[in-house]
Amino acid sequence: MTDPNSPPASLSEEVEIPESISGLEPVRSVRSPIRLIYDFVPSPPVQEYLRSYKKKKILGHRSPIDGAVFVPPRGVDPRHGVLIEESVELSDTGHVGNFCITHLPIPGRDDLDTPYVSAWIHLDGANVGFLGLVSGCENDEVHIGMRVQAVWKEEEELGNTAENILYWKPTGEPAVPIEKAGNRAWDQADE
């Protein structure tokens, strides 16, 4: 049987360069840089979502099928493939649905000291979670079901961006029981 790890015979032998080009440096690789430029325009629900951040508000989308609320809003209920038009304002409190302690730095985020905690934040009134950083406590105190609240940037620093939320801090309220923490939208679909 052929050993898949051994190189093809043609590559295992020295290449003989014809005399006419023997003085030239052999071509070992070809670079063909590609640069393509795009104008990305967020869809209206995403625009509305980003603009509302400036007013320290988080928007979700309510499904016309069963009322499940999705955050961030994408304009469709991905379970049923139907368009959503109803926006709902959500509170900036919720619980940790799941989390991960990361020991590797993110390129370009020098402000983020390792290890840090990223978590699925399940806002009160939403049926799915979205990603956020958890801070304001020891990393080993973070647990599924822990109640959290957004820590916003200073008023004058607010922009049309999700970066307005610096991180999520524990509120100290009693935790959500683990069997009730996490995604609710798919449970609803089963009912």
Added chain:
Amino acid sequence: MKKLAIARGIKQMSKSNSFRDVAVVSVASHQTKTLSEVNEVQLMADLISNCRKSAGVTQEEIGFTCSGSSDFLAGQAFSFVHTLDSVGAFPPISESHVEMDGAFALYEAWVKLQIGEVDTALVYSYGKPSAGSVIDVLATQLDPYYVSPLWPDCFSLAALQARVLLDKGLITLEKMAEISMRSQKNGFNNPNAVRSSKDVSLENLMNEPAIVDPLRASDIAEIADGGCAVILAAGDKAKSFCERPAWIKGIDHRVDSHTLGVRDLTRSPSAFLAAEKAGRNADRLDLAEIHGMTSTQELILEKEFDLSEETLVNLSGGCLASDTMMASGLIRISEVASRIISGQVDRGLAHATSGPCLQQNLVCILEGE
């Protein structure tokens, strides 16, 4: 393993000549110059739900879903995964994707139906070229060592092709203008046509300056955003979804060399062969919807398909009226199918192309009962 089994299955079927009857039962498409306020997910959610509604099926009743789109066009890795939000992929579905025009996704779904694994399939494709530069995106599909670094745009390559045709006396500038005029006039009745005109004159078109010599603006495709969704069904299922299904009597796709220099650009042998294998000659053709990015490519294709006077060509206006990269081919199938479903025509040829200068070609023959 699975691919081998598929190939064997098809060989056996063609030996016994017992292809399953498969038909297009429902179509929906939309094209416009720029979808500025709508993203691909919202566009397709609308089209797919309309398409399912008119066939009276839910996603759970669909056995296989296949799509065609391009990450280079969207400027996003795995962009098709986002668009699955528009399908409603819960409970989980059987799904596949091709980085090709939706017509080739339809071919994959047709094979799946032939094997008998499923009885229904949803096929869709879409493109939003307004977000970037489609001619640059198309340059990246060329030979990466010798051609792509020169960034030749698709219309310049088509212009080289047009120049050979003109110099060999195979076409005239007037004949090209006639094709453009046909497209603009036919497009007038197509709500998806971006460029159309009821009373465009041959003289006006002839007087247009060339923009990629010898091609005038009216000779080249009108780039548009859009998408298309199609539902396929086999046998009695097809009849239950649709009063007059558009039966796929033959479908085939062939490729020519990727190297432009070794090809005779005045011909498209792969288009000819695909049409032969799909059974173009079995009966008269009422309609042909052909996919060419220029008037000259439409002329080459008309010759390869040997279309007679009685065949109406591109009643939709074709790509000179509205061209959506990744969807234009599937839209050709949908245009023929919808006219068969409505009873307007009985038998038609739909063609899709991919690659530079008509390199890859798919032909689908559709027929009503």
